[in-house]
Amino acid sequence: MKIQTTQPFDQDYxxxxxxxxxxxxxxxxxxxxxxxxxxLRLKR
Structure with a gap:
């Protein structure tokens, strides 16, 4: 699996x-x- 983040996410992180x-x-x-x-408690 590949996770891709956005620039705003990276800045906030x-x-x-x-x-x-x-x-x-x-x-x-x-x-x-x-x-x-x-x-993780992920839901569909």
Whole structure:
């Protein structure tokens, strides 16, 4: 799977505190490894 972000997302991401960035990175990793992982709580 490939995740593509937009420029506004990238700009907003850079302004986040380090703790929040780490949490987001963990979620992205889960999404790449298993898009149906229950911790993601994604809905159709």
């Amino acid at each position: 850079e302004t986040l505190p380090e703790e929040i960035k780490e949490r987001a990175d963990k979620q992205f990793t889960l999404l790449l490894e298993n898009p149906r992982h229950p911790l």
